Amino acid sequence: MLKPSTLSGFMELLPAPQIAFNKMLDSVRAVFESFGAVPLDTPVMERAEILLAKAGGETEKQIYAFEKGDTKLALRFDLTVPLAKYVALHAGQLRFPFKRYHIGKVYRGERAQKGRFREFYQCDIDVVGVDTLSLGYDAEIVAVACKAVAALGLGDFVVNISNRKIVSGLLEMAEISDAARPEVMHALDKMPKVGLDETRSWLGEIGLNPRQIAMLAETMARRGAGPAVLDELARLPGQTALFRTGVEELTRVVGLAGSMGVPAANLAVNLGIVRGLDYYTGTVYETFATAAPEFGSIMSGGRYDDLAGFYTTQKLPGVGISLGLTRLFDLMTNAGLVKADAATSARLTVIPMDPADPRICAAAAALSGQVRQAGIAVDVLWDEGKSFKSRLGSAAKTGVPFVAIIGADEAGDGTASVKNMATGEQARVPLSAVRGAIA
Amino acid sequence: MLKPSTLSGFMELLPAPQIAFNKMLDSVRAVFESFGAVPLDTPVMERAEILLAKAGGETEKQIYAFEKGDTKLALRFDLTVPLAKYVALHAGQLRFPFKRYHIGKVYRGERAQKGRFREFYQCDIDVVGVDTLSLGYDAEIVAVACKAVAALGLGDFVVNISNRKIVSGLLEMAEISDAARPEVMHALDKMPKVGLDETRSWLGEIGLNPRQIAMLAETMARRGAGPAVLDELARLPGQTALFRTGVEELTRVVGLAGSMGVPAANLAVNLGIVRGLDYYTGTVYETFATAAPEFGSIMSGGRYDDLAGFYTTQKLPGVGISLGLTRLFDLMTNAGLVKADAATSARLTVIPMDPADPRICAAAAALSGQVRQAGIAVDVLWDEGKSFKSRLGSAAKTGVPFVAIIGADEAGDGTASVKNMATGEQARVPLSAVRGAIA
Numbered sequence: 028m029l030k031p032s033t034l035s036g037f038m039e040l041l042p043a044p045q046i047a048f049n050k051m052l053d054s055v056r057a058v059f060e061s062f063g064a065v066p067l068d069t070p071v072m073e074r075a076e077i078l079l080a081k082a083g084g085e086t087e088k089q090i091y092a093f094e095k096g097d098t099k100l101a102l103r104f105d106l107t108v109p110l111a112k113y114v115a116l117h118a119g120q121l122r123f124p125f126k127r128y129h130i131g132k133v134y135r136g137e138r139a140q141k142g143r144f145r146e147f148y149q150c151d152i153d154v155v156g157v158d159t160l161s162l163g164y165d166a167e168i169v170a171v172a173c174k175a176v177a178a179l180g181l182g183d184f185v186v187n188i189s190n191r192k193i194v195s196g197l198l199e200m201a202e203i204s205d206a207a208r209p210e211v212m213h214a215l216d217k218m219p220k221v222g223l224d225e226t227r228s229w230l231g232e233i234g235l236n237p238r239q240i241a242m243l244a245e246t247m248a249r250r251g252a253g254p255a256v257l258d259e260l261a262r263l264p265g266q267t268a269l270f271r272t273g274v275e276e277l278t279r280v281v282g283l284a285g286s287m288g289v290p291a292a293n294l295a296v297n298l299g300i301v302r303g304l305d306y307y308t309g310t311v312y313e314t315f316a317t318a319a320p321e322f323g324s325i326m327s328g329g330r331y332d333d334l335a336g337f338y339t340t341q342k343l344p345g346v347g348i349s350l351g352l353t354r355l356f357d358l359m360t361n362a363g364l365v366k367a368d369a370a371t372s373a374r375l376t377v378i379p380m381d382p383a384d385p386r387i388c389a390a391a392a393a394l395s396g397q398v399r400q401a402g403i404a405v406d407v408l409w410d411e412g413k414s415f416k417s418r419l420g421s422a423a424k425t426g427v428p429f430v431a432i433i434g435a436d437e438a439g440d441g442t443a444s445v446k447n448m449a450t451g452e453q454a455r456v457p458l459s460a461v462r463g464a465i466a
Numbered sequence: 467m468l469k470p471s472t473l474s475g476f477m478e479l480l481p482a483p484q485i486a487f488n489k490m491l492d493s494v495r496a497v498f499e500s501f502g503a504v505p506l507d508t509p510v511m512e513r514a515e516i517l518l519a520k521a522g523g524e525t526e527k528q529i530y531a532f533e534k535g536d537t538k539l540a541l542r543f544d545l546t547v548p549l550a551k552y553v554a555l556h557a558g559q560l561r562f563p564f565k566r567y568h569i570g571k572v573y574r575g576e577r578a579q580k581g582r583f584r585e586f587y588q589c590d591i592d593v594v595g596v597d598t599l600s601l602g603y604d605a606e607i608v609a610v611a612c613k614a615v616a617a618l619g620l621g622d623f624v625v626n627i628s629n630r631k632i633v634s635g636l637l638e639m640a641e642i643s644d645a646a647r648p649e650v651m652h653a654l655d656k657m658p659k660v661g662l663d664e665t666r667s668w669l670g671e672i673g674l675n676p677r678q679i680a681m682l683a684e685t686m687a688r689r690g691a692g693p694a695v696l697d698e699l700a701r702l703p704g705q706t707a708l709f710r711t712g713v714e715e716l717t718r719v720v721g722l723a724g725s726m727g728v729p730a731a732n733l734a735v736n737l738g739i740v741r742g743l744d745y746y747t748g749t750v751y752e753t754f755a756t757a758a759p760e761f762g763s764i765m766s767g768g769r770y771d772d773l774a775g776f777y778t779t780q781k782l783p784g785v786g787i788s789l790g791l792t793r794l795f796d797l798m799t800n801a802g803l804v805k806a807d808a809a810t811s812a813r814l815t816v817i818p819m820d821p822a823d824p825r826i827c828a829a830a831a832a833l834s835g836q837v838r839q840a841g842i843a844v845d846v847l848w849d850e851g852k853s854f855k856s857r858l859g860s861a862a863k864t865g866v867p868f869v870a871i872i873g874a875d876e877a878g879d880g881t882a883s884v885k886n887m888a889t890g891e892q893a894r895v896p897l898s899a900v901r902g903a904i905a
């Protein structure tokens with residue numbers, strides 16, 4: 028006999044939390060579809076060289092790679108590389124801008140530690156254009172993030188938005204040397220974590236002078252409702268073309284998002300959002316739950332210039348955002364924010380009092396068929412070994428809203444006793460009236 | 467630059483067929499949930515020894531196995547072994563009978579050939595009891611299969627049902643030696659494929675006498691509407707207890723399925739359904755599309771005595787059925803049975819005539835936000851590079867039912883020109899009336 032176990036770093040849920048998790052997945056999917064995104068579902072496995080084209084360093088070490096026959100294979104570690112491959116491979120058959128969502132599992136052989144998962148769901152939405160892509164889509168991504176996060180039950184939240192051209196422009200305006208730029212960007216990227224003071228001294232150690240430090244750190248620390256911050260930025264002296272473009276783009280995106288109905292309370296311009304060094308080239312997003320900043324960014328993404336440069340010469344700019352649901356669900360569970368109170372998808376549980384009585388069973392079968400036909404989910408507790416009382420208790424524990432009991436009397440006159448589990452009320456109704464009684 | 471490609475044996479769909487595929491997955495899921503089954507979502511990866519406990523021979527060769535660090539890992543090759551592990555591991559926290567569904571990808575490194583997939587979706591539903599499990603669940607599985615297959619758009623179909631105790635009883639009644647049984651069972655298992663005559667001569671080669679051959683081959687060839695065949699079986703002379711139990715169980719299951727509303731035309735008793743040699747111990751199911759018998763069984767399963775004997779001493783009998791959707795979708799596509807006519811999930815596509823005009827864009831943004839708020843999916847073609855006409859053509863190609871056009875006139879008076887793409891009719895309505903116009 029083997030001791031059953033589940034690999035560490037892999038989430039495996041009991042029914043009630045699984046139902047809650049799936050509700051979250053479904054609501055994210057519904058939001059993505061409400062923006063007209065088409066679903067994508069690529070293989071979990073790809074040729075290793077396809078996946079490794081972009082990876083490197085830490086990512087490469089984390090990849091699950093192996094051989095089958097003489098093919099080197101690997102499991103996807105994100106949904107962006109598969110998107111790049113898909114678009115490059117099928118470009119001739121796609122309509123551009125290509126707006127797709129993809130909800131699926133990805134794999135990273137992280138060192139096992141609390142809160143780190145080796146298999147986790149990503150929920151991605153991206154819009155990819157050929158050569159150009161309108162900023163209208165950058166605004167849509169703000170609206171997507173607002174609707175998706177609002178549906179997760181996290182309470183208040185803010186989508187923080189910036190534009191990489193603003194920080195790049197600032198580096199020009201502060202006359203940072205090309206050699207120092209990566210390190211300065213890195214320091215600015217960490218500012219939301221370490222704070223303004225530490226960033227100031229870090230920039231000093233890199234060798235920036237007080238004027239440069241003041242200009243960068245203080246500008247980058249700006250955040251707040253869109254119009255106020257954008258006005259300040261527009262008035263900053265000595266602007267380069269890049270900086271101006273960044274401010275103009277950000278202004279346009281914030282304005283359109285507002286027109287789309289994004290509440291002002293859910294969107295903040297925050298120049299501290301930099302998001303790493305290489306990939307993003309324009310708009311960048313991070314989303315924080317007001318009551319749980321320790322969760323980190325819940326939904327992040329941005330605008331990139333060139334999705335699939337490894338696979339095609341076509342220039343494919345895109346904008347997108349991603350939600351890591353497994354980690355978030357785990358954090359929410361630990362914080363008591365997941366309401367996992369239903370252990371069944373059924374609205375009605377039918378209990379034949381004596382499951383050995385053929386007439387009672389036939390009536391229970393008929394009732395379950397009729398109610399399902401009306402589109403309502405029904406469970407039946409057929410088990411003969413357990414008492415009626417223990418089965419009723421078992422049904423109650425699942426949180427099912429209604430129970431229909433069929434005993435000899437009910438089977439005799441074609442009725443069922445329907446119990447409302449919330450109120451305890453019970454009424455005997457004809458079988459054909461049960462679906463109405465539980466509607 | 468790398469040439470992008472997808473591994474052979476891995477399905478990767480374009481948007482329109484992907485939407486059609488997801489509709490099929492969703493309808494199967496809705497059917498499973500309508501029976502009160504809870505969702506299960508186990509890791510794609512398990513410790514190799516967990517997965518290999520049951521596998522052997524051909525299955526073991528097909529498994530994707532590899533090492534990460536010093537752990538031997540493997541990808542699941544079905545959803546039954548993960549279910550067994552899950553139930554054994556979490557038994558103390560589950561409610562029994564445990565009725566779960568699982569829709570997910572499984573992996574088999576099959577030799578690449580047309581119609582064979584290395585990654586494919588299985589859609590499984592099983593009910594697992596402790597020590598005993600009522601035949602009521604065997605009947606529910608018939609009802610599940612009927613509803614699920616009916617939703618797939620395959621036209622007429624028949625769920626074929628039998629009971630392994632009948633064939634085992636027949637072997638007793640025909641006095642087949644223990645040594646010959648496996649080979650005889652194998653021959654009977656193949657009878658639906660090779661036909662009655664060939665099975666007769668095969669049984670002769672095994673060494674059966676004419677009386678044994680007549681008894682087995684002719685009884686096993688029986689099939690038809692439940693009551694008629696069951697009556698014949700009940701009248702067969704020389705019945706053993708095992709045979710009688712099999713006929714009684716089958717009679718009860720067919721009767722309850724009828725009470726549940728399963729149409730007589732969709733269910734046939736077919737003693738030729740044997741389903742392999744080892745696993746199943748009672749009811750067995752196979753489902754065939756009337757117009758496409760060459761698809762083979764679409765949804766198959768049965769009753770087993772002991773789900774998790776490798777992982778626990780608890781006796782866990784179960785009954786379930788499985789649909790391999792990837793292969794079926796491929797067969798249906800090749801047969802022209804998949805209606806993949808929508809390349810968008812949107813009901814409305816908004817086209818701002820001049821996407822450089824801020825007033826037009828603001829109106830398009832506001833319209834899209836309002837209509838989404840009403841729960842309707844909206845796409846917007848923001849792209850500045852393309853003419854209005856080419857964008858309208860692009861929208862038409864997706865099969866979207868409505869297009870809302872916003873030009874300078876519309877932006878000026880707060881209206882949109884709404885075009886019904888099926889009829890070509892176009893009407894100018896206030897923005898707030900658009901959601902009503904496309905309902």
